[in-house]
Amino acid sequence: MAATFFGEVVRTPCRAGTEDEEEEEEEGRRETPEDGEVRQQLARKREVRLLRRQTKTTLEVSLLEKYPCSKFIIAIGNNAVAFLSSFIMNSGVWEEVGCAKLWNEWCRTVDTTHLSPTEAFCVFYHLKSNPSVVLCQCSCYVAEDQQYQWLEKPHNPDNHTQSNSCQVFWLQMVFGSCPRKNMQVTILTCRHVTDYKTSESTSSLHTPFLKALKTQNFREPPCCSLLEQPNIVHDLPAAVLSYCQVWKISAILYLCYTDVMKLDLITVEAFKPVLSSRSLKSLVKNIPQSTEILKKLMTTNEIQSNIYT
Amino acid sequence: MASQYDRAITVFSPDGHLFQVEYAQEAVQKGSTVVGIRGTDIVVLGVEKKSVGKLQDERTVRKICALDDHVCMAFAGLTADARVVISRARVECQSHKLTVEDPVTVEYITRFIATLKQKYTQSNGRRPFGISALIVGFDDDGIPRLYQTDPSGTYHAWKANAIGRSAKTVQEFLEKNYTEDAIANDSEAIKLAIRALLEVVQSGGKNIELAIIRRNQPLKMFSAKEIELQVNETGKEKEEAEKKKSKKTA
Numbered sequence: 001m002a003a004t005f006f007g008e009v010v011r012t013p014c015r016a017g018t019e020d021e022e023e024e025e026e027e028g029r030r031e032t033p034e035d036g037e038v039r040q041q042l043a044r045k046r047e048v049r050l051l052r053r054q055t056k057t058t059l060e061v062s063l064l065e066k067y068p069c070s071k072f073i074i075a076i077g078n079n080a081v082a083f084l085s086s087f088i089m090n091s092g093v094w095e096e097v098g099c100a101k102l103w104n105e106w107c108r109t110v111d112t113t114h115l116s117p118t119e120a121f122c123v124f125y126h127l128k129s130n131p132s133v134v135l136c137q138c139s140c141y142v143a144e145d146q147q148y149q150w151l152e153k154p155h156n157p158d159n160h161t162q163s164n165s166c167q168v169f170w171l172q173m174v175f176g177s178c179p180r181k182n183m184q185v186t187i188l189t190c191r192h193v194t195d196y197k198t199s200e201s202t203s204s205l206h207t208p209f210l211k212a213l214k215t216q217n218f219r220e221p222p223c224c225s226l227l228e229q230p231n232i233v234h235d236l237p238a239a240v241l242s243y244c245q246v247w248k249i250s251a252i253l254y255l256c257y258t259d260v261m262k263l264d265l266i267t268v269e270a271f272k273p274v275l276s277s278r279s280l281k282s283l284v285k286n287i288p289q290s291t292e293i294l295k296k297l298m299t300t301n302e303i304q305s306n307i308y309t
Numbered sequence: 310m311a312s313q314y315d316r317a318i319t320v321f322s323p324d325g326h327l328f329q330v331e332y333a334q335e336a337v338q339k340g341s342t343v344v345g346i347r348g349t350d351i352v353v354l355g356v357e358k359k360s361v362g363k364l365q366d367e368r369t370v371r372k373i374c375a376l377d378d379h380v381c382m383a384f385a386g387l388t389a390d391a392r393v394v395i396s397r398a399r400v401e402c403q404s405h406k407l408t409v410e411d412p413v414t415v416e417y418i419t420r421f422i423a424t425l426k427q428k429y430t431q432s433n434g435r436r437p438f439g440i441s442a443l444i445v446g447f448d449d450d451g452i453p454r455l456y457q458t459d460p461s462g463t464y465h466a467w468k469a470n471a472i473g474r475s476a477k478t479v480q481e482f483l484e485k486n487y488t489e490d491a492i493a494n495d496s497e498a499i500k501l502a503i504r505a506l507l508e509v510v511q512s513g514g515k516n517i518e519l520a521i522i523r524r525n526q527p528l529k530m531f532s533a534k535e536i537e538l539q540v541n542e543t544g545k546e547k548e549e550a551e552k553k554k555s556k557k558t559a
Contacts, residue, residue, distance in 0.1 A: 070519040194335065206477060259338050259474070265511055266475065295511075309359050309372055309388040 021154065050100050051172045061177030064183075067097050067126055069134040071279050072185045076236050078263045079256065081137045083271040086294035091285040094135065100170065115182035122170075136174070138236065142271040170236065171243050184218075185244050185251035186279050188271060193257045197231050208270035213241060217250040224275040227255060239249045252277075268294060276306035319433050330430050331435060333386075333460035336439030342473040343372060344483070344505045347455040348498030352445035354383045354520045355436030355502040357473070357510045365474030370398035372463060373520045373530065377402040377407040379446045380415055381528045386440035386460075394438060398422050415454035419464045427462025439463070441472040447524050469501075475509040482508045495523065503536075503543050506524075516541030 031039075050063060064072070075084040099120035122138040193207045212222035213233055227233070233241060236251050244251035254274050258267040275284050284290075319408040321327060334517040352505040356372040373383045376398045384391040399448040401421050405413045413421075422442065430437045444456045457472065470485045471479035482505050492498045498522065504515075510516050517540065531539070 002322055203477075259335075266509075306370070308336070308386060309343065309370065309384070309391065 002308070016258055021023065034103075038199065050098050059191065062172065063098050063124055063174045064134070064180065065132055065176045067124075067131065068180060068183075069126065070132040070183050071076075072134050072183055073183065073279065074136040074138065074187045076138045076187065076189040076242060078139055079138050079190045079258070079261075079267045081272065082263055082294065082297050083188060083268045084135060084137060086268070086297060087275060087287070087290040088274075088280065088283050090290055091128075091283050093128040095128050097126050097134070098121060098124040100138075102173075115305065124174075126190070127283075138262070171239060175243060175247075181217075181248055183249060184279050185238055185240065185249055186274070187237050187251065187253040188256075188274065189253065190256045190258055190261065192261055192265060193259050195231075196257045199227070205257075207265045208256050208260075210270055210273060211255050211257065212252055214252040215241065215245040215248075215250060217244075217248050218252050220278055222252060222254075223277050224254065242265070263297075265294065320429065321507075327430060327461075330554050333437040333439045334441075336474060336476055337386040337441045337460065338476075340387075340440070340473040341372070341493075342445055342471060342475055342479060342506065343383045343385050343481055344469070344471045344502050344508050345383070345445055345506075346469045346483075346487075346492065346498050347453050347467070348382045348492040348495060349454070349520075350524050351495040351545045352455055352500050352522050353502040354381065354443060354445055354446070355506045356518045357506060358503045358518050360516075360517045369382055372443045373518060375528045376418060376444070377406075377412060379412060379448075379522065380418055380444065381446060381497070381522060382442050382444045384440045384442045385476075387438070390438040391440045391442075391528070393501070394422060394425065394440060396547070397425060398518075408461045411448075412449070414448045415444060415456060416466075419444045419456040419458060423464040424460060426460060430460070441489050443470060443472060446522055451524050453524070466475050470503075470506065471513045478509050479505050495521070499539060500543050500546070504537050504547075507540070507543070 001040065050058065073084065075081045107208060122140065123137055123138075125135045127133040127135075179238055190208075191204060193202070196202075198204070198205070210224040211227040211231070212224050213227045214222060232238070233253060233255060237255070241253050243249075251293070254271065256270050258270065260267055274280055275287075318347050341359050343357075344353075344355045346353040346355075354373050359370055359372070361367045361370050372385070373381060374395050375381045376395065380402070382395065382398070384394075398418055398421065402413050402418060405411070406418070422444070426438050441457065441458060441459045444458070446452065447453055455467050455470065456464050457467055457470050469483045471483065477478075483501075486501060486504070490497070491501045499519065502519065503517065506517055507513070514537045515533065517536055519536055520540070521529050521531075523529075
């Protein structure tokens with residue numbers, strides 16, 4: 001052991017051999033029953049459930065198996081959600097068909113059993129006049145382990161993470177094990193412009209701006225330029241797009257790079273070019289009214305922060 | 310690679326970046342837009358007013374502050390950092406007046422603020438100030454001045470500039486529209502500032518604050534009514550210009 005300048009004690013590398021150290025580490029790795037219980041409780045807490053709020057029942061099958069659709073539009077993040085709320089959802093009557101209740105460390109609530117309607121999570125709607133159009137508004141953060149289906153092996157004694165129940169996560173829960181290939185998926189999301197890699201100076205970028213990334217099966221021209229390498233997409237949008245690519249579903253992701261991650265009028269309006277896409281064109285009815293709805297949304301959602309002036 | 314070199318302010322990255330200073334520029338982008346115009350006989354500062362809570366006293370949320378009778382400043386970025394810089398600048402203005410019996414020049418106080426900011430980019434245990442400022446005023450020689458400082462401690466003189474959120478859009482507008490005619494007289498310079506702000510301020514005149522300094526006159530803050538008048542006039546002129554344009558093309 002050695003002490004550093006700041007008083008912390010660090011383990012110095014030992015040239016005598018590492019066998020003893022390995023044994024010590026092995027002991028530390030062995031899980032106690034309490035650890036196992038805590039881990040199982042955490043796993044149960046992180047379970048994603050799809051339910052119908054009106055009937056308070058859980059959906060037995062995946063959402064798109066119960067409500068097959070030809071157009072699936074997903075908004076991830078508060079700006080994308082505000083865009084859909086203002087420009088698409090005022091075009092007709094939308095019925096809520098399900099909501100995904102989930103909890104992870106990013107959620108601000110501690111009560112995982114009784115999430116109120118104002119808690120941010122995923123809500124699914126379909127258009128009453130045309131039920132083949134399904135829309136998802138996802139304001140919460142879906143963690144990596146919650147994005148994909150995770151099937152545990154119940155008879156593996158070496159598997160310390162053994163659980164008796166399958167944990168159904170977002171994609172499996174929404175798309176199912178065998179998704180329809182003749183649907184078109186449109187994903188809208190935002191990312192901070194500091195994540196955008198470019199050889200140009202970042203001060204020359206006109207934020208917010210839109211970039212697109214599509215699957216191989218997507219044939220239409222996108223409404224904006226494609227996302228250049230080496231930029232990558234993260235989190236749930238990446239999971240959905242990858243899933244669509246694997247299952248040969250026509251899908252396109254519109255990613256808005258912005259310098260304001262909170263709900264912002266200019267960022268929301270940056271999504272407007274998407275309204276000319278085939279999947280959304282027929283859903284847009286009254287743009288001036290939509291702009292008014294958006295302004296009201298901004299006013300009601302304004303959180304007073306005095307840090308920046 | 311950035312994460313290895315961005316924790317300490319005093320560490321350069323291999324390609325010569327001081328990441329903390331660059332990140333401080335990002336903090337400036339979070340502040341609302343400020344535009345400064347240097348006219349022939351007037352200097353104008355226009356800001357996008359920050360929305361104020363219902364129970365909040367509007368007077369305590371100010372982006373435009375006088376540093377002395379003949380110099381004023383508007384900032385974008387961290388409110389608390391701005392308060393400290395403004396306080397230090399005001400003390401310096403008075404100290405200078407008492408010492409040399411002359412008011413500060415605009416350039417002097419700008420250099421003071423810039424030097425202060427630069428010190429904080431080179432000290433261990435401190436972080437840079439997260440504000441950019443537009444400093445305007447008149448010197449004894451009667452010449453109007455407009456300077457801009459940023460978190461790195463640099464300062465430059467400008468004819469017109471913008472800082473804060475959507476500053477790029479406003480700067481492009483100013484580059485196209487700042488002409489000798491546009492600043493021919495005081496009211497044209499004021500209208501130019503308003504038009505520049507209206508490029509990015511969505512809700513119109515009620516979210517704009519305006520201040521001017523005329524030669525040998527103290528800082529004048531426009532009231533809400535005066536701003537509304539100016540915005541309406543600007544709106545009318547814009548409509549007329551568009552009508553003329555459509556007639557010409559027809």
